Amino acid sequence: MADMKQDEFYRRLEGIERKHKTLSGGYVRLEERNGILTPVQKVRPKRAFPWRGLFLVALAFILFKATLFAHLGPIGYIRNHAELEQGGVVERMGAWILRPDPVTIFIADKIDPVVNAFNFLDRDTIVDQETYLDR
Structure with a gap:
């Protein structure tokens, strides 16, 4: 039981680190209706051949x-x-x-x-x- 909870904790921790890494390239602050500031990732167009x-x-x-x-x-x-x-x-x-x-x-x-x-x-x-x- 403890191992299962610990695995879930590390999986959530990896998700948070991955999200932090993607948002470190650039983010926009968004204030929601309830007053909470949430970072939103900038949408960058892919550079493909024109x-x-x-x-x-x-x-x-x-x-x-x-x-x-x-x-x-x-x-x-x-x-x-x-x-x-x-x-x-x-x-x-x-x-x-x-x-x-x-x-x-x-x-x-x-x-x-x-x-x-x-x-x-x-x-x-x-x-x-x-x-x-x-x-």
């Missing part, structure tokens, strides 16, 4: 490539890509990253009307500015 951020960066880069492809057109894009492939080490790395892939071409085909509409608006404003400057 997969969502990496995915969003990759998605933004693919959209950038698709917009560039739609703006320049296939021939202009390939011409500029060939120039990059002939350059130095940094240019060749950029050419490797910017090479047209099926996803980029698919997205560029979908956003091509929108990009061409903006190109048309830009050309109109340039013409208007040139005629304004000629006066």
Whole structure:
């Protein structure tokens, strides 16, 4: 009987020490309704690899490539890509990253009307500015 009570005492003591150890890293004092102050452990977010951020960066880069492809057109894009492939080490790395892939071409085909509409608006404003400057 005494051994059982002693085992329970040491088990409770280990629990208190474990709780004290976890709270020593940082705690917030919380006053309950009955006036007792109880320490509460801070909730710290786990530092995991930011997969969502990496995915969003990759998605933004693919959209950038698709917009560039739609703006320049296939021939202009390939011409500029060939120039990059002939350059130095940094240019060749950029050419490797910017090479047209099926996803980029698919997205560029979908956003091509929108990009061409903006190109048309830009050309109109340039013409208007040139005629304004000629006066």
